[in-house]
Amino acid sequence: MKALIIDDERLARNELRRLLENFPKIEVVGEAANADEAIKMVNELRPDLLFLDIQMPGKNGFELLEALEDDTIPEVIFTTAYDEYALKAFEYNALDYILKPIDLPRLSEAVHRVFEELDRKHDHDSISERKMLGENDQVFIKDGEKCWFVKLGKVRLFESMGNYVRLHFDDQKPLVLKSLNALEERLDPISFFRANRKHIINLQWIEKIEPWFSGGLLVTLRGSGEKIEISRRQAIRFKDMLSL
Template sequence: MNALLVDDSRLARTELRHLLRAFPEVTVVGEARHAGEARTQLQDLQPDILFLDIHMPGETGFELLASLDVAPHVIFTTAYDEYALQAFEVNALDYLLKPIQENRLAAALAKARTKLMTPAPVSALAPAAGPEPEEPAPALLTEQDQVFVKDGEQCWFVRLADIRLFEINGSYTQIYFEQHRPLIPRTLQHLEQRLDARVFFRANRQQIINLKWVESIEPWFSNTLKIKLRGGGPEVEVSRQQSARFREMLSL
């Protein structure tokens, strides 16, 4: 994967270049200090990934993207968290807050790798070349990934590690983190496909718990378990089938 770094801070570019040395599949093909330089280098170098700062002299990172007919996959790098919503509106792969952590960078590059490996759609005018490829499975999220959550007029950018419970609430799923309880239009089945099963456990038809937030476990009726989570929220009754799976997973 060829990457272009765009940031008005030489120190920030140097630090990011240093972090990227841990990922031999990534080649930094150029650097730019502002949108004008970036636009020229994008045309000349055709990178796969654009690491893009938001606040720069002249045009912002968003204004640069708006001026492009075609853009590579974008990973925003910024010291400000208030632009997360706008970043997702322009289909950014990820939004990394400075100082950038290596595990977050690794997760962002995994998303880029998945996108780049997905075959481009075939034109309807092209002759058929066999059966259509299966739709790729959604990229697995790690507990260190940050996800954008919106409920009404409120928005959050939250680490999955900080979410202790997902619970069905009508036709929505309620998320428990800190003191917040937003609702999102996602099913537990969809979330289960995206979450790391070593951390997020499907306790029953209604709830997925973060195992790292378990405070206590006690035997319950008919050989089931009841789990209490740190930080509040309802006690979770684990179904009989999942109780057996829980014991099998976590026993020595």
């Protein structure tokens, strides 16, 4: 597994690299002192894992992830001296959040979690290819004690909530234990569109489209009135896909 260490403190990078020598399956392929350096290295080296500080000069760790192309985002372990960003970190699907100073047992726990996630993805990929799910397919959903058997065409919005996805249909909003990326792989792109990092929208439920900041778009969903931003990058795809 190729890893990249991103931290503005040289001593912190050196110490983490030293600790990672205890894990021969992880190869540190580079270090970056700021987000701009890191973005270039991610695009060139295509690492599998980032050890990412949050507070850095220029872009912070969250802004770095937002600047990456969706298909180049590696797994992420945040390494920081601040505990107040933990909730936000998991909104970015981080595998772990380690507070400095980092010790070997805590790092070992995080690395174990990384390999568990890799095994899970490998098992998923090893399953025979499943058919793409379209708006006419029905799916079983269980959230706590409640169960639904719902046609996907009724689901207007999929919303990432860390390691879960919230489905919006009728007046229901159940959670399922699945990442938005994994769900996107199963959904038919003719009907379902990845609007941004947190949302997939059902194109049949769009009622209104408006220009938005920085070249993005703002869509209003029919019935619910929910407003979802289509990011600038995705807005380009959206226009290409739906234009004559």
